[in-house]
Amino acid sequence: MATKTTAEKLATIQKGYTLEGATIELGAAIIDGELHKDAPVRLPLAMMNRHGLVAGATGTGKTVTLHMMAEQLSTAGVPVFLADIKGDLSGLATAAVGSDKLKARTDSIGQPWEGKTFPVEFLALGGDGNGVPVRATVTSFGPILLSRIMELNDTQESSLQLVFYFADKNGLELIDLKDLRAVIQFLTSDEGKDKLAELGGLSKATAGVILREIVNLEAQGLEKFFGEPEFDTAELLRTAPDGRGVVTCLELPTLQTKPMLFSTFLMWLLADLFEDLPEAGDLDKPKLVFFLDEAHLLFNGATKAFLDAITTTVRLIRSKGVGIFFVTQTPKDVPADVLGQLANRVQHALRAFTPEDAKALKATVSTFPVSDYDLEETLTSAGIGEAVITVMNEKGAPTPVALTRLRAPESLMGPSEDALVRSTVAGSALLGKYGTAVDNPSAYEKLNGKAAAPTGPAAEPVGTPSAGAPAAGTPAAPGSYDVDAEARRIEEEILGRPSSRPPQATEPVSQDFDVQYGTPDYSEPRESKPRAKAPRTRKPASQPSQPQPEPGGMMGDLGGVLGGALGGGLKSMARSMGTQLGRELLRGVFGTSSRRRRR
Numbered sequence: 001m002a003t004k005t006t007a008e009k010l011a012t013i014q015k016g017y018t019l020e021g022a023t024i025e026l027g028a029a030i031i032d033g034e035l036h037k038d039a040p041v042r043l044p045l046a047m048m049n050r051h052g053l054v055a056g057a058t059g060t061g062k063t064v065t066l067h068m069m070a071e072q073l074s075t076a077g078v079p080v081f082l083a084d085i086k087g088d089l090s091g092l093a094t095a096a097v098g099s100d101k102l103k104a105r106t107d108s109i110g111q112p113w114e115g116k117t118f119p120v121e122f123l124a125l126g127g128d129g130n131g132v133p134v135r136a137t138v139t140s141f142g143p144i145l146l147s148r149i150m151e152l153n154d155t156q157e158s159s160l161q162l163v164f165y166f167a168d169k170n171g172l173e174l175i176d177l178k179d180l181r182a183v184i185q186f187l188t189s190d191e192g193k194d195k196l197a198e199l200g201g202l203s204k205a206t207a208g209v210i211l212r213e214i215v216n217l218e219a220q221g222l223e224k225f226f227g228e229p230e231f232d233t234a235e236l237l238r239t240a241p242d243g244r245g246v247v248t249c250l251e252l253p254t255l256q257t258k259p260m261l262f263s264t265f266l267m268w269l270l271a272d273l274f275e276d277l278p279e280a281g282d283l284d285k286p287k288l289v290f291f292l293d294e295a296h297l298l299f300n301g302a303t304k305a306f307l308d309a310i311t312t313t314v315r316l317i318r319s320k321g322v323g324i325f326f327v328t329q330t331p332k333d334v335p336a337d338v339l340g341q342l343a344n345r346v347q348h349a350l351r352a353f354t355p356e357d358a359k360a361l362k363a364t365v366s367t368f369p370v371s372d373y374d375l376e377e378t379l380t381s382a383g384i385g386e387a388v389i390t391v392m393n394e395k396g397a398p399t400p401v402a403l404t405r406l407r408a409p410e411s412l413m414g415p416s417e418d419a420l421v422r423s424t425v426a427g428s429a430l431l432g433k434y435g436t437a438v439d440n441p442s443a444y445e446k447l448n449g450k451a452a453a454p455t456g457p458a459a460e461p462v463g464t465p466s467a468g469a470p471a472a473g474t475p476a477a478p479g480s481y482d483v484d485a486e487a488r489r490i491e492e493e494i495l496g497r498p499s500s501r502p503p504q505a506t507e508p509v510s511q512d513f514d515v516q517y518g519t520p521d522y523s524e525p526r527e528s529k530p531r532a533k534a535p536r537t538r539k540p541a542s543q544p545s546q547p548q549p550e551p552g553g554m555m556g557d558l559g560g561v562l563g564g565a566l567g568g569g570l571k572s573m574a575r576s577m578g579t580q581l582g583r584e585l586l587r588g589v590f591g592t593s594s595r596r597r598r599r
Helices: 006-016 045-050 062-075 088-093 100-108 138-150 154-169 177-187 193-198 204-219 233-237 259-276 304-320 355-366 375-381 418-426 443-448 483-495 553-566 568-583
Strands: 023-031 034-044 052-055 080-084 120-125 132-134 247-251 288-292 322-328 344-347 386-390 402-406
Touching: 006 023, 006 034, 023 045, 023 062, 034 045, 034 402, 045 322, 045 344, 052 062, 062 080, 062 088, 062 288, 062 322, 062 402, 080 088, 080 259, 088 120, 088 247, 088 418, 120 259, 120 418, 138 154, 138 177, 138 204, 138 259, 138 304, 154 177, 154 204, 154 304, 177 193, 177 204, 177 443, 193 204, 233 259, 259 288, 259 304, 259 322, 304 322, 355 375, 375 386
Parallel strands: 052 322, 052 344, 080 247, 080 288, 120 132, 120 247, 288 322
Antiparallel strands: 023 034, 023 402, 344 386, 386 402
16 A cells, blocks of 8 residues: 555545544644644544543653643533542642743643633542542442442352341441441341341351451551442532533542452442433433543452443443543453444554563554554654644544644643631532431341430431430331331321321331231231242241232332322322332442432
8 A cells, every 4th residue: 555645644534533523622733744734633522422542651741631622521511520530630720830842832832821710529439539539339339339449259249148148138327337237147047047048149157258358448547438428429410600611620639558349449439420310322421431440450359240230330331421531551451342342542652672562552452443544653752742643533433643742731731739628628518418427227226126226317307206206316126017116207298297196106017027026017908929030928827828918028018008198199299209219229330329319
């Protein structure tokens, strides 16, 4: 094939990056060693939910690339999530100061430059760092992601899923690590050995291994990442009053000691968004762009179940308007099934100092379309702030490969002052919602027969409880269930006014373990209809044959109780609500339980 002239190469890039809709400006093309500011390289805003990869050796400018892209996304009204590993991205809250060197660079690529600040929200896992604390409950985190943190093998992961199933079935809320520890301790005790046997695939030895791993997590101080109030991932989708997208920076200054937790927690955020967001189809701009830094940590030593779940999430979350950019050193850090979903590529320089580096370089070159560049030479000679780029155009085809000198950020390339970060966090509307940890009654208290006192304002109930209702934060005593109080509570939620039902004394009812921890045995005759694949609850021999209830389990029966409490006109509504809630104990692709399904 004849070699193209520089003019022909220039024309190819100019045509390939001539786009009609809104774009993210990435920089200007370098062709045959010469910079051409008349050949801008762009990424269509509508294609950012096709996901992407930002790769390159340490020190080649990956973080600055994220910074620059986040600024433009925010300006376009797109919320952004950034994993701030080193704290450098906090500079988005501070306007950059110009210099002669900076002006020379921006002029050379035709970039109009002006120092700006951007709307930034600072988060920190469990308060570990400067930011609003982010927590998740153990039950929403799910068994697959939790197994990843504990580095369990496939057999142990399957066993942990059985523990979660047991807790879900028996109404044992897994809020923090002590709840999960309490459930496993119960199953391995003399009192719970029958329940352990019913689970079949869960051996006492494996349960003991999982229990030791939980204790190990607590010893490392990781219990503060699990608890309430749980962070609502919808907070990541906010825009500022001026219409710009909020840039959320999640910091973990102790990443070196907790890399697995950090990467897995990011996957939980994505999984929760995946379960909650509706299908959106093709949009003019994404609802959120999510940058996953240190992406190789997600995949190192991952189980097949975990890798399958990541692949499924990446493949399907696109249609919900979310774009994911993986940030790592080489494309080979990302499994092929995931890499195949990443349509937008920003590849910074690679080094070939060792035979292993040379293999990585060849593997990287093989992932790019055929181009006019000698990519092996280009990738090893590219300077800081330069990258080889190919993206998906508006028609869904890859753009020509272009070595690009990237644009400069307009906010500070480096950390903002601590005082500014602290004042931003102190003024955040999220601090009042998530700033104070609470310890509401859950599996630990139920299994140990004690109630935990609420430890913060988030534990307070909404509104004033009706007369005769149990005090907030106090679980029903074992062997009893206050049906009347529950009926009054839900009547108030439905009608939006105080209940007209007079308070009545609570009477204990006979219960087995399943009933005691979440499946009340109401006085009207009924027979528990077993869920699919669930162990059948044994029934006393003297119990007569009883009619089956409507589908929905406990909540279906509660709907019947409420029907009488609220009157015939609302009976259908209450029973329908109970049936729906009874179905909502399903878990998502990662074994997670979304906030909406837990309400």
